Amino acid sequence: SPRVIAISNQKGGVGKTTTTINLAAALAREGFSTLVVDIDPQGNASTGLGVDPDARKLTTYDLILDGAALSDVVVPTEFDGILIAPATTDLSSADIELVANERRSHLLRDALSGEMLGGLGLDYVLIDCPPSLNLLTVNAMIAADSILIPLQSEFFALEGLSQLMLTIREVRQNANPELRIEGVLLTMHDQRNKLAQQVESDARQTLGDLVFDTIVPRNVRVSEAPSYAVPVIDYDPKSKGSLAYQALAMELLARYRQA
Amino acid sequence: SPRVIAISNQKGGVGKTTTTINLAAALAREGFSTLVVDIDPQGNASTGLGVDPDARKLTTYDLILDGAALSDVVVPTEFDGILIAPATTDLSSADIELVANERRSHLLRDALSGEMLGGLGLDYVLIDCPPSLNLLTVNAMIAADSILIPLQSEFFALEGLSQLMLTIREVRQNANPELRIEGVLLTMHDQRNKLAQQVESDARQTLGDLVFDTIVPRNVRVSEAPSYAVPVIDYDPKSKGSLAYQALAMELLARYRQA
Ligand SMILES: Nc1ncnc2c1ncn2[C@@H]1O[C@H](COP(=O)(O)OP(=O)(O)OP(=O)(O)O)[C@@H](O)[C@H]1O
Numbered sequence: 001s002p003r004v005i006a007i008s009n010q011k012g013g014v015g016k017t018t019t020t021i022n023l024a025a026a027l028a029r030e031g032f033s034t035l036v037v038d039i040d041p042q043g044n045a046s047t048g049l050g051v052d053p054d055a056r057k058l059t060t061y062d063l064i065l066d067g068a069a070l071s072d073v074v075v076p077t078e079f080d081g082i083l084i085a086p087a088t089t090d091l092s093s094a095d096i097e098l099v100a101n102e103r104r105s106h107l108l109r110d111a112l113s114g115e116m117l118g119g120l121g122l123d124y125v126l127i128d129c130p131p132s133l134n135l136l137t138v139n140a141m142i143a144a145d146s147i148l149i150p151l152q153s154e155f156f157a158l159e160g161l162s163q164l165m166l167t168i169r170e171v172r173q174n175a176n177p178e179l180r181i182e183g184v185l186l187t188m189h190d191q192r193n194k195l196a197q198q199v200e201s202d203a204r205q206t207l208g209d210l211v212f213d214t215i216v217p218r219n220v221r222v223s224e225a226p227s228y229a230v231p232v233i234d235y236d237p238k239s240k241g242s243l244a245y246q247a248l249a250m251e252l253l254a255r256y257r258q259a
Numbered sequence: 260s261p262r263v264i265a266i267s268n269q270k271g272g273v274g275k276t277t278t279t280i281n282l283a284a285a286l287a288r289e290g291f292s293t294l295v296v297d298i299d300p301q302g303n304a305s306t307g308l309g310v311d312p313d314a315r316k317l318t319t320y321d322l323i324l325d326g327a328a329l330s331d332v333v334v335p336t337e338f339d340g341i342l343i344a345p346a347t348t349d350l351s352s353a354d355i356e357l358v359a360n361e362r363r364s365h366l367l368r369d370a371l372s373g374e375m376l377g378g379l380g381l382d383y384v385l386i387d388c389p390p391s392l393n394l395l396t397v398n399a400m401i402a403a404d405s406i407l408i409p410l411q412s413e414f415f416a417l418e419g420l421s422q423l424m425l426t427i428r429e430v431r432q433n434a435n436p437e438l439r440i441e442g443v444l445l446t447m448h449d450q451r452n453k454l455a456q457q458v459e460s461d462a463r464q465t466l467g468d469l470v471f472d473t474i475v476p477r478n479v480r481v482s483e484a485p486s487y488a489v490p491v492i493d494y495d496p497k498s499k500g501s502l503a504y505q506a507l508a509m510e511l512l513a514r515y516r517q518a
């Protein structure tokens with residue numbers, strides 16, 4: 001059954017959605033099939049993969065809150081090897097609506113169970129999380145095998161990391177003992193900037209091998225791609241951002257000896 | 260009584276905290292007194308103004324959920340003219356904890372009432388919001404006279420704007436009829452980048468005068484300042500970022516004929 005990876009960091013704007021979209025595209029280019037599960041009410045991953053807001057009939061809201069079957073929610077994208085379970089703003093009331101539900105933290109895990117995923121022929125599932133440590137993010141951490149943490153090379157982003165690690169440990173102790181950290185990915189990294197160099201050396205010192213070798217540089221082509229609703233790998237395959245996400249995919253595949 | 264402005268945008272990483280800290284500092288430089296109310300569980304505004312996490316005895320959690328008096332929660336900062344009501348991660352459970360409270364959306368407004376604010380001699384209150392349209396952000400919108408919307412010149416940031424405007428209209432219809440939009444502030448703007456130029460022209464076309472004349476450029480000195488726990492205006496007064504926030508303060512003051 002596929003590997004399920006939550007892309008999560010409660011700090012806003014650190015590259016969660018960008019990493020989800022472009023890692024999926026890079027894995028597809030290597031012949032692996034990926035399902036993107038968008039659980040951010042902003043629905044940026046859905047938009048970035050070309051799923052028009054009006055075309056989102058069944059969404060992750062229906063999957064998590066109404067028990068819709070995964071096979072009914074999942075739709076293909078224009079990109080070979082990438083399927084998506086899209087999101088809409090309906091999700092923003094999930095915390096309140098699920099308060100009385102005993103299984104409120106496990107609903108996504110139930111929806112992404114082995115049987116549900118079985119028929120889709122997937123290698124990877126990537127869950128794009130909202131910028132919060134709320135119920136939706138906890139659902140993703142319980143559904144996932146591992147967590148990939150995008151880390152912007154900035155001061156405020158580093159500050160939030162210890163809180164994120166605490167939450168991961170809590171989830172591992174209470175609900176998902178198998179949960180691992182897939183890795184910490186430095187994003188929007190500007191080699192010339194001394195703050196970025198400082199964040200990189202701090203991260204490698206305190207987190208060691210958890211930090212991916214691959215670093216994603218700040219690259220304007222990455223931020224232009226979403227306005228054309230394509231991954232940067234399709235928008236500008238030779239751009240620095242695109243090459244970095246391809247390197248990330250290779251690094252990930254090598255871990256599972258799939259490269 | 261002071262003007263209460265919520266700094267809000269559910270898109271993550273668009274410059275909410277940076278704008279809160281540096282607008283407060285710029286207003287202080289002009290002789291106006293500002294209270295920063297940090298309602299983001301990340302507590303970045305508290306850190307960026309030098310309030311050590313261990314020094315946060317009473318916080319906005321106590322203010323909103325335990326009915327603590329504002330005068331007990333507010334502490335001075337090292338910066339003349341800036342007071343703060345600090346935040347900790349305790350706030351992240353606010354949505355769940357307040358579900359059964361009838362007045363759950365109005366608690367911050369009650370805490371920032373005229374009497375409470377009266378004794379502090381304030382000109383402005385700036386509320387730094389989390390990257391979400393959750394109960395805490397709704398509390399800020401009901402407590403505020405107006406909303407200042409930082410808008411990063413990027414595609415995903417523009418996508419969220421219509422949802423934010425819908426929420427503002429809902430709050431105005433149901434709870435706070437006086438709520439106005441103070442303005443939309445373009446942040447991290449790179450004049451050379453065609454996407455940024457596109458976002459600026461789209462924003463001015465659709466939002467007209469709501470968009471501040473002042474634009475905050477992307478400026479590395481802005482992102483370095485938080486690691487020294489000082490506003491950029493104190494870190495590097497002549498930097499492009501610092502000058503932009505001073506211009507923003509003048510633009511704001513001119514509206515209220517205080518300049
Ligand atoms: N390597 C990069 N170079 C340049 N821009 C980037 C890069 N990665 C992401 N961006 C841009 O930075 C912004 C933030 O990225 P993104 O939206 O992926 O972050 P996020 O963590 O998903 O945000 P949120 O917390 O709102 O969900 C986007 O406008 C994106 O296009």
Ligand SMILES: Nc1ncnc2c1ncn2[C@@H]1O[C@H](COP(=O)(O)OP(=O)(O)OP(=O)(O)O)[C@@H](O)[C@H]1O
Pocket residue numbers: 010011012013131154155156157270271272273274275276277278299303388389390446447448475476477478479481482483485500
């Ligand atoms: N004008 C600017 N130039 C360069 N960097 C900036 C600028 N404004 C903000 N930053 C940096 O960008 C990052 C995001 O800004 P900030 O944390 O203020 O956004 P936010 O909207 O408060 O994020 P969140 O959604 O997590 O609360 C921070 O690391 C900040 O230092």
Ligand SMILES: [Mg+2]
Pocket residue numbers: 016017018040044129
């Ligand atoms: Mg995102």
Ligand SMILES: [Mg+2]
Pocket residue numbers: 275276277299303388
């Ligand atoms: Mg912030």
